[in-house]
Amino acid sequence: MKYIDAIDYKLEIGSLEESSFSQFLESYVNRKKVIIVDDNTHEHCLPYLITTFQELSDAEVILLPEGEENKQMSIAYSVWEALTDYTVSRNDLVINLGGGMITDLGGFIASCYKRGCDFINIPTSLLGMVDASIGGKTGINLGHFKNQIGVFSNPKAVYIDPIFLTTLPDEEMKSGYAEMLKHGLISNKNLFFEIIEQLENYKELDVEFLGVSLSIKNEVVKNDPLEKGLRKILNYGHTIGHVIEGHYMETLNLSHGHAVAIGMVMEAFLSKIEGKLSEGDYKQIESNILKHFKVPTFSDDDIKSMTEMLINDKKNDSGVIKCCLLSAIGKCSFDNVIPEERFIETFMHFKNLQVNLN
Numbered sequence: 303m304k305y306i307d308a309i310d311y312k313l314e315i316g317s318l319e320e321s322s323f324s325q326f327l328e329s330y331v332n333r334k335k336v337i338i339v340d341d342n343t344h345e346h347c348l349p350y351l352i353t354t355f356q357e358l359s360d361a362e363v364i365l366l367p368e369g370e371e372n373k374q375m376s377i378a379y380s381v382w383e384a385l386t387d388y389t390v391s392r393n394d395l396v397i398n399l400g401g402g403m404i405t406d407l408g409g410f411i412a413s414c415y416k417r418g419c420d421f422i423n424i425p426t427s428l429l430g431m432v433d434a435s436i437g438g439k440t441g442i443n444l445g446h447f448k449n450q451i452g453v454f455s456n457p458k459a460v461y462i463d464p465i466f467l468t469t470l471p472d473e474e475m476k477s478g479y480a481e482m483l484k485h486g487l488i489s490n491k492n493l494f495f496e497i498i499e500q501l502e503n504y505k506e507l508d509v510e511f512l513g514v515s516l517s518i519k520n521e522v523v524k525n526d527p528l529e530k531g532l533r534k535i536l537n538y539g540h541t542i543g544h545v546i547e548g549h550y551m552e553t554l555n556l557s558h559g560h561a562v563a564i565g566m567v568m569e570a571f572l573s574k575i576e577g578k579l580s581e582g583d584y585k586q587i588e589s590n591i592l593k594h595f596k597v598p599t600f601s602d603d604d605i606k607s608m609t610e611m612l613i614n615d616k617k618n619d620s621g622v623i624k625c626c627l628l629s630a631i632g633k634c635s636f637d638n639v640i641p642e643e644r645f646i647e648t649f650m651h652f653k654n655l656q657v658n659l660n
Contacts, residue, residue: 304513306520309527312459313436313520315513318424319354323461326422327357334394335361336385338408340368343400346469347426351399361397362388366404370558371551373407373443375451381411385419392416395458401427401474402434402558406449409440413455422459426466428478428507429559432485432515435460437523437536446548447614454528462516464509475504476594477559480539482511483591484566485518488535491632493518498590534636537617538626539566542645545611546598554598563595568648572640573627575647583631600653609645 303316314321327335335358339348344365352358364384366377390396396419398408405423412421425435441452467475479501486494493514500508519536526533543558543565550556570587573579598604617624623645627638 306513306516307524308436308460308520309438309456309524311456313462313516314460315462315464315509315516317465318351318461318463321461321463323459324355324357326459327355330395330420331357334388334390335397336364336388336390336394337361337397337399338364338366338381338404338411339399340366340401340404342368342469343404343426347399347466350465351424358397366407368403369555370403370443370547371555373403373441375442375444378407378411378414378442382415385411385415390415390419392419394419396421398423398435398457399426401425401430405430405435406439406441406452409455409457410442410452413440413453418455420458422457422461424461424463424466427470427474428467428512429474429481429557430478431462431464431467431512432478433481433519435462436516436519438527443548446551446611447616448544448548450614450616462512464507464512467507472505473557473560475507476501477557479504480559480563480566480595482515484536484539484562485515487566487570487587487628487631488538488626488634489518489522489632490514491630494631495590501594531636534617535626535634537636538628538634539563539569541565541612541615541617541623541625542568542608542648544615545608548611549604549608550598556598560595563591564597567591567595567597568652569625570628571648571651572625572644573629575644576627576638576640578627578629578635580630583628586631587628597652597655600649602653605646605649605653608649609642612642612645 306313396412412419423435425431438456441449444450539562543562547561574584625640
């Protein structure tokens with residue numbers, strides 16, 4: 303069992319049965335417990351949880367439709383109505399059992415319900431484990447705009463059990479590796495190349511890498527919990543990645559990790575043409591990531607639409623687009639003001655790159 307010193311909550315990595323989870327549930331023995339799941343975790347993860355922990359035998363289960371496109375206000379509203387029907391109080395417990403969509407949405411729901419209801423996260427995807435479930439960010443999408451509405455709210459605990467990774471399809475497993483690659487690119491050059499090597503056998507994750515990746519994010523969050531400065535480096539790859547994910551949500555339905563992986567390569571290209579990143583480092587990033595994550599084929603209309611979406615990115619300020627850039631593999635800066643034309647140049651480069659590859 304590995305314990306990580308998080309802000310105001312337990313963060314444990316290892317077998318759920320050997321963790322403090324059962325003891326934690328005992329503190330809610332006379333409280334209502336609600337488990338939020340989606341179709342996948344309802345089938346593959348919930349049976350293990352409720353049969354292993356007797357304390358959950360009387361828990362209510364709220365089943366949500368799977369998929370990022372369902373991380374919307376209408377779904378949140380229906381869950382708030384269900385919590386009200388169950389007469390859940392602010393001192394009862396919501397358990398978010400799922401990937402990033404469930405922990406983002408479930409955390410948002412619990413944080414707003416009666417001005418704040420206790421909740422914990424049990425992430426079941428690699429992406430949820432290394433990113434979405436920790437750090438206190440909750441949120442829902444506003445149409446195609448990712449996480450446009452949300453609050454900072456820490457769970458009471460996060461329990462990360464690698465056993466749930468055995469339930470993941472290949473694409474979801476690779477999606478999580480993208481966020482681990484990001485942690486390497488912004489902070490740890492060795493981790494970046496180790497994860498690239500691990501991707502050759504991505505189904506057999508070395509749990510040590512999981513702990514290293516989690517620790518990188520946790521340390522950044524501890525130094526800047528409300529994203530006023532340093533924490534912004536965790537957005538590397540997300541400025542472009544989010545618009546790619548949002549733009550193709552109803553067509554290609556790219557996973558979050560896949561979109562962010564492409565975003566990281568494109569923002570590395572931006573770093574290069576802005577004179578910050580060497581050609582050698584850029585080529586290392588491009589060749590290694592594009593070997594595992596394919597760039598969508600962009601039309602001129604796609605580029606126009608995605609560039610327009612950049613204007614509404616939540617990280618922007620005073621009408622300018624801000625972006626994280628790399629100065630080397632393992633070194634990242636934030637709040638770089640990038641003109642719209644640079645993004646168009648970047649999209650056009652990758653449009654032409656795909657044409658040449660085909």
